[in-house]
Amino acid sequence: MRAAAFTDLIGPDGVSVIDRERLHPSPGEAVVDVAACAINRHDLWILEGDSAMVDTDDLPFVTGLDVAGTVRDVGEGVSSVEPGDRVVLCPNKTCGSCRFCREGPENLCENFSLYHGGLAEVACVAADRLLALPDDVSMTTAAAIPTAYMTAFRMLRRADVGPGDLVFVPGATGGVGVATVQLAAVLGASTIGTSSSAAKLECVQELGLEHGIHSTDIDDIREAVSEIGAPDAVINHLGGEYTALGQQVMRRGGTMVICGRTAGSDSTIDVPDLFLEHKRIVGSTMGTQDDLRRLVGLVAAGDLEPAISETYPLEATGEAFAAMAARERVGKFVVKP
Numbered sequence: 001m002r003a004a005a006f007t008d009l010i011g012p013d014g015v016s017v018i019d020r021e022r023l024h025p026s027p028g029e030a031v032v033d034v035a036a037c038a039i040n041r042h043d044l045w046i047l048e049g050d051s052a053m054v055d056t057d058d059l060p061f062v063t064g065l066d067v068a069g070t071v072r073d074v075g076e077g078v079s080s081v082e083p084g085d086r087v088v089l090c091p092n093k094t095c096g097s098c099r100f101c102r103e104g105p106e107n108l109c110e111n112f113s114l115y116h117g118g119l120a121e122v123a124c125v126a127a128d129r130l131l132a133l134p135d136d137v138s139m140t141t142a143a144a145i146p147t148a149y150m151t152a153f154r155m156l157r158r159a160d161v162g163p164g165d166l167v168f169v170p171g172a173t174g175g176v177g178v179a180t181v182q183l184a185a186v187l188g189a190s191t192i193g194t195s196s197s198a199a200k201l202e203c204v205q206e207l208g209l210e211h212g213i214h215s216t217d218i219d220d221i222r223e224a225v226s227e228i229g230a231p232d233a234v235i236n237h238l239g240g241e242y243t244a245l246g247q248q249v250m251r252r253g254g255t256m257v258i259c260g261r262t263a264g265s266d267s268t269i270d271v272p273d274l275f276l277e278h279k280r281i282v283g284s285t286m287g288t289q290d291d292l293r294r295l296v297g298l299v300a301a302g303d304l305e306p307a308i309s310e311t312y313p314l315e316a317t318g319e320a321f322a323a324m325a326a327r328e329r330v331g332k333f334v335v336k337p
């Protein structure tokens with residue numbers, strides 16, 4: 001079977017299609033014919049050699065977390081799915097025995113890691129991580145859901161976002177950014193988002209963004225946000241200088257949730273402002289399998305339509321990463337092996 005592998009950690013040119021041995025499921029596993037697999041910034045970090053998780057000794061490396069497809073074969077002891085089932089994968093890998101696996105939420109598992117391997121014709125996964133996909137949810141749409149939408153959903157819930165709230169999303173045009181805008185709308189909240197591109201902001205406004213700020217200048221953005229209002233929540237996947245900005249603009253008692261570091265791994269926090277204004281800054285990673293179940297339900301009910309930028313055949317996987325790196329498009333990039 002063919003897979004799009006990272007054979008060099010040099011960016012999009014480091015992706016090649018390779019042949020791999022046929023996969024057979026071990027007990028508890030299922031083999032899935034991959035119909036669609038979305039890519040994430042997480043994969044691009046790896047491809048650019050900017051992830052502690054993969055180095056040149058691990059090559060060729062097949063990434064791909066967000067798998068949708070059809071079960072081809074199941075291993076011993078698997079009863080939750082059977083060949084022919086349409087499924088989407090929750091990419092969480094947890095130990096099942098730590099206090100967070102016992103008491104929840106599972107995404108806090110002390111041994112948390114992620115499934116990689118979906119950028120291939122066939123993927124071998126833990127069967128109990130597969131969710132049934134309703135017939136009216138396409139494979140491409142399903143693949144767009146897991147990482148971006150689970151992460152955004154969990155962040156919004158950690159900030160207790162509800163009807164009438166104002167949510168600030170710096171970088172509103174990518175996977176997590178668009179997911180936040182769309183899910184905030186589902187929760188009855190309104191959003192302020194930023195982008196370096198006016199055209200991309202317009203697209204996100206069509207997807208539900210109320211206030212678009214076309215700027216990358218922190219002072220300009222601060223002023224523009226303050227003219228709109230003091231956000232109840234900041235959903236921050238950029239890190240860097242956007243953390244201080246988020247703290248400055250959010251309301252007294254507001255919450256900023258951070259899940260990423262696209263704009264930098266170091267941020268400053270104004271400590272007196274934090275305690276005197278009763279603000280909360282919390283970290284968050286991924287979501288739970290039950291979050292994914294709810295999200296699939298929202299999509300099936302027509303309440304959420306994940307934004308897809310473009311689909312690519314397996315041999316054009318490098319182009320999908322180049323498009324993500326170029327920052328010219330809105331929505332998820334989905335590879336269709």
Ligand SMILES: NC(=O)c1ccc[n+]([C@@H]2O[C@H](COP(=O)([O-])OP(=O)(O)OC[C@H]3O[C@@H](n4cnc5c(N)ncnc54)[C@H](OP(=O)(O)O)[C@@H]3O)[C@@H](O)[C@H]2O)c1
Pocket residue numbers: 039040041042147148151170171172173174175176177194195196197200237238259260261262263284285286324327328
């Ligand atoms: N902890 C977790 O569980 C988790 C899960 C998912 C993602 N993440 C993290 O969240 C971040 C977003 O992931 P994603 O997959 O949504 O990425 P993505 O689709 O590539 O995000 C693109 C967005 O980031 C903005 N952006 C890109 N580079 C920027 C820069 N240098 N400065 C400011 N803004 C920049 C873009 O703004 P423009 O419109 O201006 O191009 C766009 O809005 C990543 O850091 C990722 O690792 C974490």
Ligand SMILES: [Zn+2]
Pocket residue numbers: 094095096097098099100101108109110111112
């Ligand atoms: Zn655990």
